[in-house]
Amino acid sequence: MEITFLLNxxxxxxxxxxxxxxxxxxxxxxxxxxxxxxxxxxxxxxxxINIRAFTIAESGDFGxxxxxxxxxxxxxxxxxxxxxxxxxxxxxxxxxxDLPGSMSRIAEVLGNANxxxxxxxxxxTRAQKALLIVRVNEIKKAIQILQAQKIRLISMEELETx
Amino acid sequence: MPEYWDPEIETMPVEKLKKLQEIKLKELVHxxxxxxxxxxxxxxxxxxxxxxxxxxxxxxxxxxxxxxxxRDTYPTGMFCVPxxxxxxxxxxxxxTGKPTVVGYTKNDLEEWADSLARAFTSVxxxxxxxLQISYGYGLFTGxxxxxxxxxxxxxxxxxxxxxxxxxxIELMRDLGTTVLACTPSxxxxxxxxxRKEGISLKADTKIKIGIFGAEPWSQExxxxxxKEAGIKAYDIYGTSELSGPLFTDCSEQCGxxxxxxxxxxxxxxxxxxxxxxxxxxxxLVITTLTKEAxxxxxYRVRDLTRKFSEPCKCGRTHPRIxxxxxxxxxxxxxxxxxxxxxxxxxVLLKIPExxxxxxxxxxxxxxxxxxxxxxxxxxxxxxxxxxxxxxxxQKVAAALKSVLxxxxxxxxxxxxxxxxxxGKSKRVIDNRKTL
Numbered sequence: 001m002e003i004t005f006l007l008n009x010x011x012x013x014x015x016x017x018x019x020x021x022x023x024x025x026x027x028x029x030x031x032x033x034x035x036x037x038x039x040x041x042x043x044x045x046x047x048x049i050n051i052r053a054f055t056i057a058e059s060g061d062f063g064x065x066x067x068x069x070x071x072x073x074x075x076x077x078x079x080x081x082x083x084x085x086x087x088x089x090x091x092x093x094x095x096x097x098d099l100p101g102s103m104s105r106i107a108e109v110l111g112n113a114n115x116x117x118x119x120x121x122x123x124x125t126r127a128q129k130a131l132l133i134v135r136v137n138e139i140k141k142a143i144q145i146l147q148a149q150k151i152r153l154i155s156m157e158e159l160e161t162x
Numbered sequence: 163m164p165e166y167w168d169p170e171i172e173t174m175p176v177e178k179l180k181k182l183q184e185i186k187l188k189e190l191v192h193x194x195x196x197x198x199x200x201x202x203x204x205x206x207x208x209x210x211x212x213x214x215x216x217x218x219x220x221x222x223x224x225x226x227x228x229x230x231x232x233r234d235t236y237p238t239g240m241f242c243v244p245x246x247x248x249x250x251x252x253x254x255x256x257x258t259g260k261p262t263v264v265g266y267t268k269n270d271l272e273e274w275a276d277s278l279a280r281a282f283t284s285v286x287x288x289x290x291x292x293l294q295i296s297y298g299y300g301l302f303t304g305x306x307x308x309x310x311x312x313x314x315x316x317x318x319x320x321x322x323x324x325x326x327x328x329x330x331i332e333l334m335r336d337l338g339t340t341v342l343a344c345t346p347s348x349x350x351x352x353x354x355x356x357r358k359e360g361i362s363l364k365a366d367t368k369i370k371i372g373i374f375g376a377e378p379w380s381q382e383x384x385x386x387x388x389k390e391a392g393i394k395a396y397d398i399y400g401t402s403e404l405s406g407p408l409f410t411d412c413s414e415q416c417g418x419x420x421x422x423x424x425x426x427x428x429x430x431x432x433x434x435x436x437x438x439x440x441x442x443x444x445x446l447v448i449t450t451l452t453k454e455a456x457x458x459x460x461y462r463v464r465d466l467t468r469k470f471s472e473p474c475k476c477g478r479t480h481p482r483i484x485x486x487x488x489x490x491x492x493x494x495x496x497x498x499x500x501x502x503x504x505x506x507x508x509v510l511l512k513i514p515e516x517x518x519x520x521x522x523x524x525x526x527x528x529x530x531x532x533x534x535x536x537x538x539x540x541x542x543x544x545x546x547x548x549x550x551x552x553x554x555x556q557k558v559a560a561a562l563k564s565v566l567x568x569x570x571x572x573x574x575x576x577x578x579x580x581x582x583x584x585g586k587s588k589r590v591i592d593n594r595k596t597l
Contacts, residue, residue, distance in 0.1 A: 027546030029539045031576050057548050061573045062539075064546050085539045085577045089546050118547050135547070 021143050021153040022090045024072040025133065028065040029085040032058055040065060040079065047071075047078040052159055053133055055121040066121070068093070068133060070160045090139055093154035094146065096122075096130040106132060106151060113145045167283035167315070168276075171423055172478045176471075179422045179479060184218045186451040187426065191215045191224070194457050197242035200235055201459065221426065221449065226435070226460045232262040232403065241265050243455050253301045254402045264303075264402050265455040271310070273452045274405040277421055278311030284412035284419065284476065285371060285396050287341055289316030292368075294334055296344035296352075297376065298324045303406025304376055308343045308398075311407075317341065324348065327355045334367050343373040343398065346383055350518040351582045353390050364392035373398045375407060378465075378486050378504045382511030383518065397485050401463060403456070404448060414475045417482025424452050427481055428460070429469045432490040443468050445490050446483065464490045466502070494524055494592065496531045499568050503590050506535065509565050515543035515554055519580050524592045531594065534571040535562065538580055 030036040037056075044051065050070040057064045069075045072088065079086040096102035103122075110117065118135040125131055131154060136142045146153060166172045174182070191212040194201040205211065208225040215223065232240060241248075249268045253261045266274070287293065293312040297304030305323055312319045320337055322330050324344070331352065334342070342349065349372060356363050363369060369391065374384075375398035388395050399418045400408035404425070409418045420427050429444040430437055438444035446463040468484040488502040495501075503522060510516045519538040524531065537558065545551060555572045562570040581588070 025546075027544075029544050029574070029576060031579065036576075059548060059552065062551075062575070064548060064551070066546055080541075083576075083578045085541050085544045087541060087544055087546060118549075 018140060018143055020155045020157065021092065021147075022139060023068060023093045023133070023154070023156055023159060025089045025091045025135075026067050026069060026072055026075050026079070027087050027089045028067075028079060030063050030065055032061055032063050036063075037065070039082070040084070043078050043082050043084075044069070044075060047074055049075045049078070053121065053123045053131070057119065066119075066133075068159060072156075089135060091133050091135045092139065092142060092146070093159060094132040094134060095152040095154050096132055098124055098128055098130045102130060103132065106146075109145060109149050109151065110134075110136065110142065113141065115142050115145070165283055165286075165288075166478075167280040171421075172280060172284075172480065174423075174479055176473065176479050180218055182423055183426055183451065186423070187218060187221065187449070188212075188215055190449070190451060190457060191459070194242060194459060198240060200231070200240045201242075204231075218426075221428070221460070222437075224449075224459050226447070226462050227458055228462050229262060229403070229464070233260045236260060237263040238265060241455055242457060243267055248455055251301075252303045252306075252402055252406065262403065264405070266405070267454040270405065270453055270455050273424060274307060274408065275310040275314050277405075277408040277424055278307065278400075278410075279314040280421060281398070281408070281410040281412075281419065282311055282315045282317075282373075284478070285373075285394070285410060286413055287312070287315055287317055287371065291317040291340045291371075292320055292338050293317040293341040293343065294320040294322055294330070294337075294339040296322050296324055296330055296342060296348060297407075303400070303402045304343075307400070307406030307408075308373070327352055328359070331356050331359065331361060331367075334363075334369065335361070338368045340368050341371040341373060342369055345376045346374040346379040346387065346395075347377060347518070347582075349374060349387060349391070350383070353387070364390065369393055371396065373410060375399055378488050378492070380487070380504055380508040380511060381485070382508055384485075386511060386518070399483070399486065401465075403458060403461060404450060404463075405453065411482070412474060412476045412478065416474060417470050417484055419474065419478055419480050419482055420448075422480045425450060427469060427483065429467065429483075432464075432466075440471050441468050443487070446486075466490055492590075494522075494533075494590065496524060496533050496568060499566065501533070501566055501568065505565060506562065507589070509561050510535070510537070510558065513558060513561060515540070516558065517543075519577075519582075520589070521580050522590045524590065524594055526594045532571065533568060534573055536573045536575045536580060538577050539574050540577060 052068045054067040094106055116137045120134040122132045195212045204225050210223050247267050248265045249271055250266045253263045295305055295308050299305030370393055372393050372395045374395055384395050396410045397418055398407045398410045400406050409420055411418050426449040428447040430447050432445040446465045446467050448461050450458045465486045466488050467486055470482045473479040488504040493500050493502055516537055517540045521536045523534045558572045
């Protein structure tokens with residue numbers, strides 16, 4: 001409630017800095033059978049693509065591989081050309097202190113704003129920070145709210161050099 | 163004004179056509195009785211003599227013939243002419259049993275080409291067309307059957323036969339193919355293969371007509387093909403025993419015209435053998451009126467279709483049949499429920515997320531039959547939210563359940579993982595037989 005109130009008061013900076021805070025995640029459909037992950041990894045290796053974050057959601061017969069890489073366009077192309085069913089998904093990279101309670105705060109902020117998480121996964125960066133990758137139902141609203149709370153979002157550019 | 167290949171015959175009043183059939187039928191029964199020991203024996207055993215056939219209605223007094231008869235008399239035991247009168251052989255692929263051999267006299271080949279020439283004219287194919295034939299040439303009747311009819315109507319024939327898809331597409335572009343004849347599943351594959359090369363069949367080729375057949379397919383697949391390739395798709399029908407591809411629908415696209423001066427059509431209930439009314443589904447039974455080498459009397463084709471007797475808008479008076487939706491021997495019985503692969507295709511293609519590529523797998527777990535459908539995932543339907551993917555599986559399962567009244571397990575598989583075929587597609591794997 002509080003946040004919504006704040007938002008209404010604040011002049012909305014339309015789109016400024018918003019696009020660059022959106023991270024292009026590579027999502028890929030893979031059958032749950034031996035050798036599929038190896039094939040994906042091999043394709044990325046051959047294109048010299050570096051994986052920043054990676055997770056697999058699985059459901060019996062198939063899995064959805066989600067990953068953030070340093071060159072997402074190249075990864076998309078090489079996987080698509082190899083015959084994979086692949087798409088680009090817009091996600092957010094939320095920076096957190098690698099300390100107890102960091103996640104709790106972010107979850108609270110998003111929850112209070114009625115934003116729903118489709119999924120999330122986290123990893124620790126070399127700079128002793130934790131990074132939470134999330135897919136939310138309303139990405140632009142989430143950016144505004146997180147930024148209003150001084151929560152730092154990582155940009156695609158930063159991610160490439162992370 | 164519609165153009166006819168043989169206007170007098172094609173628009174002949176129905177009563178006159180029936181009279182013509184009656185005359186030909188009476189000649190036919192005497193001919194087979196005298197020239198084929200097989201038919202003499204079959205008639206005698208059935209207690210019918212050629213003299214008993216006095217009107218068209220007497221047709222039902224005659225015994226049926228079956229594919230099994232051709233197998234039992236393999237290779238030429240049913241033929242009515244000696245080898246010296248034969249001009250060609252074809253043989254069936256034998257996918258459902260021992261191969262069957264069909265023989266043709268010179269006149270049989272002429273009648274065959276004439277039948278298909280009428281059909282091609284009815285969809286507007288003529289001397290300005292480049293007709294690419296991607297049916298297999300050889301023992302299979304598809305390639306050569308379409309070939310001679312295409313030459314007859316004056317089209318330029320491009321006899322690519324089946325396979326080597328890249329080259330097919332290259333020639334299609336370079337030579338300006340306007341008509342393509344192949345199986346519907348192969349055409350789907352061609353659209354996809356062209357797209358991978360960055361070619362749109364709609365924008366980058368001159369193809370405007372597709373002549374598709376040799377396997378059952380649905381209205382949904384037809385609409386999808388027409389839209390994606392920017393063409394008009396026509397059904398072609400015929401089986402090797404009847405000569406080969408013989409008939410198509412006309413440009414009105416309201417059923418396949420069966421030339422009544424050459425063939426008598428009956429649609430029967432496959433179980434009782436009794437005729438079903440016009441418009442109702444049953445098994446196609448055909449009597450050939452002009453064949454000399456291998457005439458067939460009340461031949462049980464086993465293809466399922468419907469008949470429409472009233473004359474067509476195009477002015478042709480001959481009866482029409484609907485697209486073949488399956489074969490009576492394709493029917494799967496799963497937990498006591500009859501399932502036709504065509505029904506499943508029909509359901510799946512109404513779901514936009516589902517592409518052309520799927521496969522049915524029937525199995526038996528313990529005492530229980532199970533049916534699984536594998537569906538290839540397309541990029542347009544893919545979502546990286548697991549809940550969306552589960553919803554898609556549930557949506558497909560619910561749609562199948564409502565039509566088949568059967569619980570079907572839906573499995574999403576990777577794009578390109580199901581086998582592609584250049585000939586007849588294989589969409590059903592029944593693992594129960596091997597148990």
